[in-house]
Amino acid sequence: MKDKTNFWIVFLFLAPALSAILFFFIVPVISAFLISFTDFDIYTLGDFRRLRFIGFKNYVKLFEDELFYKALLNTFYFVFVGGPLSILVSLSTALLLNSQLVKFKKIFRTIYFLPVVTTIVAVAIVWRYLYHPRFGILNYILSIFGINPIDWLGDPIYAMPAIIILAVWKNFGYNMILFIAGLQNIPSELYEAAELDGASSWFKFKSITLPLLAPTTFFTSIMTMIGYFQLFAEPYVMTQGGPLNSTLSIVLYMYQEGFRWWNMGYSVSIAFVLFVIILIGTLIQFRYEKRIHY
Amino acid sequence: MRSVFIIKKIFLNLLALLIGLITLIPFVWMVSASLMKTGESAKYPPKFFPSELDFSHYIFLFQNLDMAKYFLNSLALAILVTTISLLFNSMAAYAFAKLRFGLKDRLFKFLLSLMIVPGQVTMLPLFLMLKELGFINTYFGIIIPGMAGVFGIFLLRQFMMSIPDSLIDAARIDGASDLKIFFTIILPLCRSVLITLGIFTFIGTWNDFLWPLIVMTDSSMYTLPVALANLMGEHTQDTELMMAGSVITVLPIVILFAFVQKYYISGIMVGSVKE
Numbered sequence: 001m002k003d004k005t006n007f008w009i010v011f012l013f014l015a016p017a018l019s020a021i022l023f024f025f026i027v028p029v030i031s032a033f034l035i036s037f038t039d040f041d042i043y044t045l046g047d048f049r050r051l052r053f054i055g056f057k058n059y060v061k062l063f064e065d066e067l068f069y070k071a072l073l074n075t076f077y078f079v080f081v082g083g084p085l086s087i088l089v090s091l092s093t094a095l096l097l098n099s100q101l102v103k104f105k106k107i108f109r110t111i112y113f114l115p116v117v118t119t120i121v122a123v124a125i126v127w128r129y130l131y132h133p134r135f136g137i138l139n140y141i142l143s144i145f146g147i148n149p150i151d152w153l154g155d156p157i158y159a160m161p162a163i164i165i166l167a168v169w170k171n172f173g174y175n176m177i178l179f180i181a182g183l184q185n186i187p188s189e190l191y192e193a194a195e196l197d198g199a200s201s202w203f204k205f206k207s208i209t210l211p212l213l214a215p216t217t218f219f220t221s222i223m224t225m226i227g228y229f230q231l232f233a234e235p236y237v238m239t240q241g242g243p244l245n246s247t248l249s250i251v252l253y254m255y256q257e258g259f260r261w262w263n264m265g266y267s268v269s270i271a272f273v274l275f276v277i278i279l280i281g282t283l284i285q286f287r288y289e290k291r292i293h294y
Numbered sequence: 295m296r297s298v299f300i301i302k303k304i305f306l307n308l309l310a311l312l313i314g315l316i317t318l319i320p321f322v323w324m325v326s327a328s329l330m331k332t333g334e335s336a337k338y339p340p341k342f343f344p345s346e347l348d349f350s351h352y353i354f355l356f357q358n359l360d361m362a363k364y365f366l367n368s369l370a371l372a373i374l375v376t377t378i379s380l381l382f383n384s385m386a387a388y389a390f391a392k393l394r395f396g397l398k399d400r401l402f403k404f405l406l407s408l409m410i411v412p413g414q415v416t417m418l419p420l421f422l423m424l425k426e427l428g429f430i431n432t433y434f435g436i437i438i439p440g441m442a443g444v445f446g447i448f449l450l451r452q453f454m455m456s457i458p459d460s461l462i463d464a465a466r467i468d469g470a471s472d473l474k475i476f477f478t479i480i481l482p483l484c485r486s487v488l489i490t491l492g493i494f495t496f497i498g499t500w501n502d503f504l505w506p507l508i509v510m511t512d513s514s515m516y517t518l519p520v521a522l523a524n525l526m527g528e529h530t531q532d533t534e535l536m537m538a539g540s541v542i543t544v545l546p547i548v549i550l551f552a553f554v555q556k557y558y559i560s561g562i563m564v565g566s567v568k569e
Binding site (some may be wrong): 004005007009010012013014016017020021025026027028029031032035036064093096097099101102103104108110111112113114115117118120121122123125126127128129132134135136137140169173174177178181209210230232233236237252254255258259264267268271272275278279282283 | 302303306307309310314315316318320321323324327335336337338339340342381382383384386388391393394395396405408410411412414415416417418419420421422423429438439440442443444447472473476497500501503504507508513518520521522523526532533536537539540543544547548551555558559563
């Protein structure tokens with residue numbers, strides 16, 4: 001029974017999925033790469049003979065485009081503030097739900113997880129109203145503590161933090177599940193031995209929990225950041241990138257250039273910058289993954 | 295010591311409750327505001343509950359704003375993408391797990407390497423291709439790029455590898471073809487992982503926004519998220535109406551999740567297992 005399977009049988013099983021991936025993923029990726037070296041725009045769309053190769057001009061233009069820098073910077077802000085904050089909340093809630101002192105864990109786990117499965121467009125709309133400067137619940141709650149109303153989505157200083165708060169609320173449940181699994185894999189003998197030596201809770205957390213959770217923390221951090229680099233729906237629905245472009249993200253800029261202004265060559269070069277950033281993140285993960293395992 | 299323990303216990307339980315409230319308040323307010331009279335939610339101080347239940351916004355959405363059509367579009371697309379991709383992915387997974395052919399490992403590794411390419415890179419050429427094929431503003435525009443996925447193939451292959459070869463060999467000796475083995479032995483054994491992947495695909499397709507926004511430009515083809523985002527442009531001031539639209543979009547997913555939570559959460563674990 002170790003013979004090779006008949007070619008046509010292999011073909012039958014592989015062809016549907018692989019041809020879909022070839023024609024509707026691989027071919028578009030290669031085309032995108034080629035288009036990024038052209039001046040493909042709305043005129044080309046009408047007449048393909050207008051298409052011209054312009055070498056690296058799109059990429060050079062990116063480096064001189066202040067709006068692109070702004071989008072890049074905003075996205076980094078979202079990723080490197082929102083990412084760690086999400087991980088912190090996920091880890092804290094996992095510790096909380098792993099504590100023997102807490103009741104009704106299963107119900108809390110379900111509730112905490114609920115935002116993860118819900119539609120981002122819908123919840124972004126809900127939060128837009130929660131953030132309303134005059135009638136929003138958030139400012140009302142803050143006013144109880146004597147804090148003056150904040151124009152969350154109308155003030156360039158607060159717009160990105162507002163989107164980060166929404167993202168943390170929406171996503172923390174996902175990594176929380178992974179952290180709970182990680183915590184449950186830590187052998188309880190380790191804690192018992194430490195207790196015999198009279199170790200404090202903080203000491204146990206610092207020298208048992210954190211190191212043994214390191215692989216989970218690392219994995220979730222990278223995956224979360226890769227996901228966060230693709231920020232789009234939140235600013236699209238809540239701010240359209242404003243105010244003063246303070247929430248313009250890379251993908252939102254790519255969408256606007258490509259599908260609103262039909263500067264397709266330029267838009268695709270933005271997508272490739274995103275690709276390179278994500279590639280770097282993935283390579284870092286591969287490189288350090290083995291080192292961090294205990 | 296005893297009193298410290300009790301204080302700690304009370305504190306942690308209150309904290310869990312507080313986080314639960316923060317998680318739920320947006321949903322509670324969404325439902326509550328959707329049932330308020332027009333303008334009632336834009337008051338200071340904000341109201342948490344409607345003075346009387348008003349279903350008129352739901353009725354208006356369905357009678358005047360084509361909500362039923364958007365709902366059906368979303369439902370049909372989620373079902374079609376889920377069914378087709380489960381079939382295609384599991385067929386490819388079977389080939390990679392159980393059939394013998396040259397270049398198998400290389401081909402599989404190549405597929406895995408595709409996972410690092412973010413979907414946004416493909417969107418523009420894909421849009422142009424589908425436009426040439428006349429698939430813009432059709433279900434095909436959403437189904438075609440969703441027909442197969444590397445992650446799904448990977449997940450199913452891992453599961454199929456654990457099915458003993460002896461089972462398949464025995465069926466072969468009895469004269470069963472690979473197609474018969476696949477449909478009568480392999481697929482039934484993969485039930486749990488198929489359900490998990492199916493739920494992920496269904497919820498993912500239902501919630502998807504960027505691609506439907508690009509492909510569905512004609513209002514009769516909108517999915518719920520796209521319709522909602524467009525409605526937001528025209529009806530920003532109608533808080534209660536927007537909340538009713540959000541409820542219609544979110545509720546089916548929440549109900550589905552309530553029933554299949556176990557599968558969804560186990561899927562997260564499987565998805566994070568590295569090879």
